[in-house]
Amino acid sequence: MAVTHPLDPYLRVDRIPTMWCPGCGLGIALGAILRAIDRRIEEGLLKKENIAFVGGIGCTARMTLYPYFDSAHVIHGRAIPFAIAVKVVKPEMKMVIVGGDGDIAAIGGNHLLHALKRNADLLVIMVNNMTYGMTGGQLAPTTPRGLYTTTTPYGNPERELNVIKLAAALGANYVARSSITHPQLLERTIYKALAKRGLAFVEVLSTCPEIFGRHIGLRNPVDLYMELKKKVTVKTNPSIEESDYDWGRGFVIGEFVDRDEPGFLDTYREYISKSFGGGAV
Amino acid sequence: MKLSTPAATLIKTKSSKYAINVITERCKECGICVAVCPTKVLARGDSRNRRGYRYVVPAYPDKCIGCKMCEYSCPDFAIFVEAG
Ligand SMILES: Cc1ncc(C[n+]2csc(CCOP(=O)(O)OP(=O)(O)O)c2C)c(N)n1
Ligand code: SF4
Numbered sequence: 071m072a073v074t075h076p077l078d079p080y081l082r083v084d085r086i087p088t089m090w091c092p093g094c095g096l097g098i099a100l101g102a103i104l105r106a107i108d109r110r111i112e113e114g115l116l117k118k119e120n121i122a123f124v125g126g127i128g129c130t131a132r133m134t135l136y137p138y139f140d141s142a143h144v145i146h147g148r149a150i151p152f153a154i155a156v157k158v159v160k161p162e163m164k165m166v167i168v169g170g171d172g173d174i175a176a177i178g179g180n181h182l183l184h185a186l187k188r189n190a191d192l193l194v195i196m197v198n199n200m201t202y203g204m205t206g207g208q209l210a211p212t213t214p215r216g217l218y219t220t221t222t223p224y225g226n227p228e229r230e231l232n233v234i235k236l237a238a239a240l241g242a243n244y245v246a247r248s249s250i251t252h253p254q255l256l257e258r259t260i261y262k263a264l265a266k267r268g269l270a271f272v273e274v275l276s277t278c279p280e281i282f283g284r285h286i287g288l289r290n291p292v293d294l295y296m297e298l299k300k301k302v303t304v305k306t307n308p309s310i311e312e313s314d315y316d317w318g319r320g321f322v323i324g325e326f327v328d329r330d331e332p333g334f335l336d337t338y339r340e341y342i343s344k345s346f347g348g349g350a351v
Numbered sequence: 352m353k354l355s356t357p358a359a360t361l362i363k364t365k366s367s368k369y370a371i372n373v374i375t376e377r378c379k380e381c382g383i384c385v386a387v388c389p390t391k392v393l394a395r396g397d398s399r400n401r402r403g404y405r406y407v408v409p410a411y412p413d414k415c416i417g418c419k420m421c422e423y424s425c426p427d428f429a430i431f432v433e434a435g
């Protein structure tokens with residue numbers, strides 16, 4: 071019997087159920103991303119054949135396996151340089167990078183930094199489950215202070231990396247934080263980010279009940295989901311100071327940066343045409 | 352070309368206004384839909400799918416207000432709501 075879920079036209083349904091643990095927030099994030107893309111396709115802004123998903127390694131990066139678009143599952147942390155290369159050669163492509171906090175901000179941190187500095191024309195979706203889920207729950211730079219993980223049995227003594235502040239400081243055109251506990255809002259955020267030139271960075275707070283939750287007494291997917299939901303506050307146009315990242319005080323979600331400066335491709339083209347009189351590129 | 356769809360079972364539960372559809376083979380029994388439904392339409396089920404998960408059941412379909420919170424919050428594309 072044919073399956074008729076509204077998102078099935080965008081899914082490689084032969085790969086569903088996903089490899090993700092029951093109640094993992096990643097599937098909720100993927101649903102919201104696909105609904106946002108669907109709206110942009112319906113509007114005529116995007117074409118299905120011009121969308122490519124790129125991810126490195128991790129449970130989040132495995133997201134590249136499920137949408138029915140071109141996709142590349144590359145080396146851990148290297149999704150951004152791969153995507154920039156595609157974008158430079160095929161500027162008509164919409165490059166959607168999906169990676170975990172480890173993939174994007176830890177091992178891939180240096181690539182992120184330079185892509186931000188270039189305002190590279192990419193949509194970077196960092197799903198932040200605050201741990202390295204796939205490899206067993208090690209401490210990530212995004213693990214909140216004080217929390218227990220596989221590698222911090224006495225609690226995390228380190229300060230957290232607030233990637234929102236990093237992205238804002240280095241000049242991305244769009245910087246937003248959202249959460250899987252607010253799927254409609256997440257959809258709207260991705261919908262908006264899809265239309266931006268330059269770099270759009272969206273952090274998606276998510277849940278890893280199986281590996282992250284178990285160390286903090288929230289292994290039940292509903293318990294961790296509800297705990298995250300309690301910690302999330304929605305704000306309209308929050309200031310960058312409000313992006314404060316703290317498990318105890320909670321997390322503000324919203325759009326922290328929304329500007330329209332020339333992206334990497336615009337600048338690149340301008341310099342090429344200055345040098346070659348508008349011929350190439 | 353799109354590969355073939357795996358065998359799936361779709362259970363449609365109708366109320367006067369909405370149809371709540373559960374693709375039983377996709378459900379992983381996480382319980383998130385049950386928890387987020389504002390009018391408590393859904394309940395944990397007793398029957399198991401082929402993977403051993405007890406898929407969710409729309410126990411009180413008449414309470415459905417069509418908000419689709421379950422659809423948007425299901426990590427496994429296993430539930431969706433239609434008007435009528
Ligand atoms: C070069 C390299 N170093 C380390 C690993 C091991 N490794 C695989 S996934 C991962 C971390 C994944 O964390 P994250 O990106 O947050 O993804 P999650 O599983 O949490 O979604 C690590 C360290 C690897 N695959 N390749
Ligand atoms: S290990 Fe965590 S992030 Fe990975 S699939 Fe399981 S719950 Fe999700």
Ligand SMILES: [Mg+2]
Binds near residue numbers: 128200202
């Ligand atoms: Mg992670």
